[in-house]
Amino acid sequence: MDLSRRRRALTVAVALLLTAPSAACAQAADPVAGASESVRVDEVKAHLKALARIAEANGGTRAAGTPGYAAARDYLVARLREAGYTPQVQEFSVPYFREDKPAELTRLRPSERSYTPTGTDAGAEGDFTTMTYSGSGDVTARIGAVDADAPADGAASTSGCEPGDFAGFVRGEIALMRRGTCPFQTKAENAQKAGAAAVVIFNDGGEERTEAVAGTLGKPGEITVPVLGASAAVGAELARPGTTARIVTATTSDRRTTWNVLAETARGDADRVVMVGAHFDSVPEGPGINDNASGAAALLEVARHAEGLSVRNRVRFAWWGAEELGLLGSAHYVDALGADELAKVRLYLNHDMIASPNFVYGIYDGDDSDRTGEGPGPEGSARIEQVYADYFDAAGVPHQGSDFSGRSDYGPFIAKGIPAGGLFTGAEGRKTKAEAALFGGTAGRPYDACYHRACDTLDNINDEALAVNLRAMAHATLTFANAPSLPTPVRPTPTTP
Ligand SMILES: [Zn+2]
Numbered sequence: 001m002d003l004s005r006r007r008r009a010l011t012v013a014v015a016l017l018l019t020a021p022s023a024a025c026a027q028a029a030d031p032v033a034g035a036s037e038s039v040r041v042d043e044v045k046a047h048l049k050a051l052a053r054i055a056e057a058n059g060g061t062r063a064a065g066t067p068g069y070a071a072a073r074d075y076l077v078a079r080l081r082e083a084g085y086t087p088q089v090q091e092f093s094v095p096y097f098r099e100d101k102p103a104e105l106t107r108l109r110p111s112e113r114s115y116t117p118t119g120t121d122a123g124a125e126g127d128f129t130t131m132t133y134s135g136s137g138d139v140t141a142r143i144g145a146v147d148a149d150a151p152a153d154g155a156a157s158t159s160g161c162e163p164g165d166f167a168g169f170v171r172g173e174i175a176l177m178r179r180g181t182c183p184f185q186t187k188a189e190n191a192q193k194a195g196a197a198a199v200v201i202f203n204d205g206g207e208e209r210t211e212a213v214a215g216t217l218g219k220p221g222e223i224t225v226p227v228l229g230a231s232a233a234v235g236a237e238l239a240r241p242g243t244t245a246r247i248v249t250a251t252t253s254d255r256r257t258t259w260n261v262l263a264e265t266a267r268g269d270a271d272r273v274v275m276v277g278a279h280f281d282s283v284p285e286g287p288g289i290n291d292n293a294s295g296a297a298a299l300l301e302v303a304r305h306a307e308g309l310s311v312r313n314r315v316r317f318a319w320w321g322a323e324e325l326g327l328l329g330s331a332h333y334v335d336a337l338g339a340d341e342l343a344k345v346r347l348y349l350n351h352d353m354i355a356s357p358n359f360v361y362g363i364y365d366g367d368d369s370d371r372t373g374e375g376p377g378p379e380g381s382a383r384i385e386q387v388y389a390d391y392f393d394a395a396g397v398p399h400q401g402s403d404f405s406g407r408s409d410y411g412p413f414i415a416k417g418i419p420a421g422g423l424f425t426g427a428e429g430r431k432t433k434a435e436a437a438l439f440g441g442t443a444g445r446p447y448d449a450c451y452h453r454a455c456d457t458l459d460n461i462n463d464e465a466l467a468v469n470l471r472a473m474a475h476a477t478l479t480f481a482n483a484p485s486l487p488t489p490v491r492p493t494p495t496t497p
Contacts, residue, residue, distance in 0.1 A: 039305050039474045041467045047297035048289055050075055052458050055287030060454060062282040062293075064322040065096040065256030069281055076261050076280065076300065076319055083304040085263040092332040094322045095133070095220045096256040098284065099249070103130045105200075105228060107237065108140065109244040115234055118212050125211060128230040131184060131201070132216040133253045135224035139198040143243040144173035146191065148235070150204070156180040157204060160187035163194070171195030174245055176238050179204045185218040188227045198247045199227040202235020220253040258321040260329045265306055265481075268314035273344045274480045275316045276302070276473075277330065277409055278351045279323030286454040290461055291427070292323070295351035298470045302477050311481040313346070320409050323352070330409035334416060346486040347384060348413040349476055350422035355466035356448040358441040359425035362402030363388045364410065366421050370401025377404055380419030380487025384476070388421060391475040397468055398438045419487045421476070423469050425462075427451045 051072055055061055058068030073089065080087040105128050106114040118126035147165045151157055157180035159165065169175065175191035177199070184201055191199045203213045213229030226249035230238070238245060261280065264273075278295035282288020296319055303317045320329035334342065350364070366381030376382065385401070392399040402424045404410060410420040426447025436443035450456040480486065 037471070039301050039470055041463075041470055043301045043304070044297045044466060044470055047079070047300055048293050048458060048461065051293040051297065052287055052289055055282065060287055061284050062280075062288055063284040064094050064258040064281045064325055064328075066284070069258060069321065072280065073259050073261060076296075079300055080261070080263045080303065084307045085303065087261055087263040090260040090262060090333065090336075091257055092260070092321070092329070093255045094258050094325055094328050096252065096254055097132050097220060098252045099130055100252060101250045103128070103226070103228065103250075104246065104248040105230070105234075106246045107243060108246055110240070110242060113237075115230075118214070127234045128200075128212050128228045129214045130249055130251065131188070131214075131227040131229055133220045133223060134217065134227040134249055134251050135253065136249050136251050137198060137226045138246075138248045139174065139226060140246040141172055141174045141197050141244065142170070143176050143200075143238050143245055144169050144196070145176045145239050148176050148178045148202075148239055150178065158182070160190055160201075163190050166190060166194035169194045169196070172197050174198045174200060174247060176235065177201050178235065179209070179213055183218070184213075184215040184227075184229070185222070188217050188223050188225075192223055192225055196225060198225050199223075200230050200235070200238060200247070201227070202230040202238070203232040205232035205236075220255060258329070260321050260333055261319040262316060262333075263303060264314055264316040265309070265311055267309070268311040268481065270314045271344050272313040272346055272486055273316050274313050274347060274349075274477070274486070275318060275345050275413075276349045276351075276477050277318035277320055279321075279329065279409055280319035281321055281324050281329075282456070283324045283452045285452055286450070286456045289456050289458055290355055290357070290448055291353045291451060291456055292351075294353060294355040294461060294466060295423075298354060298466070298473055299351060301470060302474045305474060306477065306481065309478070309481070311478075313481055313483065313486060315477065315481045316345075323409055327409055327411050331412040334412040342416060342418075343489075345413075345418055346489065347380060347480060348410060348418050348420045349384065349473075349480070350408055350410040350420060351469070351473055352408040352422070352424060353427060353448065354423050354425055354469040354473075355461045355463070356425035356427070357460055357462050358431055358445050358447050358449070359462050359465040360431065360435050360439050360447065361392060361397060361399040361465070361468065362424040362426065363392070363399055364421045364424065365401030365403055366419070370403075375404075377410075377421070378414055378417045378419045379490050381421055383487060384419055384421030384480075387476050387479050388423065388472055391472045392468075395468070395471075400435070400438070417489045417491045419489060423472060425465050425469070
């Protein structure tokens with residue numbers, strides 16, 4: 001964003017601070033809802049700075065299983081105690097994987113050539129990757145191709161899928177296999193059983209299948225030898241008879257403890273729970289200030305504000321761990337809750353990335369009116385979308401629907417039939433011309449060019465979006481906190497096989 005645009009954005013933000021919240025919330029029948037004007041964006045910014053400092057002091061990340069996440073959890077718990085809450089820390093374990101140093105792949109014979117690993121920061125395309133949950137090792141050996149030729153009939157390769165493929169394999173060699181038919185995990189397990197010292201699985205060279213294969217071996221601890229994914233070109237080179245190579249990997253592959261943090265209002269009917277959440281972990285590659293310190297810090301400020309209010313319904317705030325590993329914290333919470341407690345949860349509001357630099361104002365599309373594809377949320381989700389939309393409309397701020405794509409913590413709630421909603425300002429997708437006309441910013445550029453990268457720092461926050469969405473969060477939270485009636489979730493009937 002250039003300077004002139006930034007100045008205009010700040011002017012809009014200041015105008016909103018002065019006028020919008022009272023205008024929006026004055027419409028609510030309950031006077032408590034008007035309190036959303038008192039949430040303070042400077043408090044949110046202070047939390048963002050603290051979380052950025054914590055990441056910086058801990059190797060640049062707050063990812064699940066790292067010291068940065070534990071330090072951030074301590075910060076959150078301390079702030080919640082100060083605000084008058086008795087936070088609950090829910091422990092669970094997650095698979096953990098890290099490359100301790102960049103992997104090496106070098107062909108030694110017939111002639112020496114070293115290949116380039118794909119970088120950990122997005123955008124650097126290399127010749128090979130280290131598969132997630134690969135073992136460690138320093139191996140120099142001959143390449144042993146395992147049924148690795150492309151099938152003549154154009155069918156998918158079954159290279160390494162059956163133990164019989166290894167009939168002629170020499171123990172101690174590097175197993176070279178073509179992608180196809182069975183999971184990478186199966187190929188690697190079969191190779192390890194056959195005595196392979198290391199494994200290379202290369203792309204099959206089909207349309208859009210030439211780059212270095214990036215994959216997972218399923219879970220930590222099973223595969224102890226190095227396993228690389230390679231491009232189709234590297235695979236073809238290594239497949240030549242008489243090839244010798246050296247592979248070096250240094251990985252940590254195990255299970256780690258991580259945590260959700262929960263806090264709820266002392267007041268409100270405990271049988272009618274309004275849940276409001278944001279994930280609290282970052283990816284290993286960066287400090288995650290927009291993704292998702294933005295939502296987590298705003299949630300903390302809304303919680304601070306809600307404490308002590310005479311709310312009608314119980315409000316439960318949740319900061320999820322291990323979202324970036326596949327919604328693991330929210331899934332653990334929902335699974336561990338039990339049917340009786342789950343039945344009290346009447347709706348779930350999610351806030352994941354609420355201050356993207358090239359933002360749109362997205363509200364999860366509860367009624368499926370805006371986009372095709374993903375379908376609506378559970379019964380009641382349309383009403384949630386409308387509560388957020390009312391805030392934006394009263395504040396004179398444009399907004400649009402955002403699909404329930406399954407990429408954030410509403411997923412496990414929706415799966416249980418719990419209505420959901422929330423805010424999202426955009427990730428790696430590119431802003432359209434129509435969106436730029438509506439929201440400003442730059443068409444054709446990502447909403448967040450630093451998504452899942454080391455540059456997701458304090459500079460990656462749009463202050464206008466942060467201020468507007470903080471108030472929209474407070475408005476929606478307090479509206480449902482005081483709603484005389486709440487949606488009654490309809491449990492999905494289990495499908496019979
Ligand atoms: Zn996120």
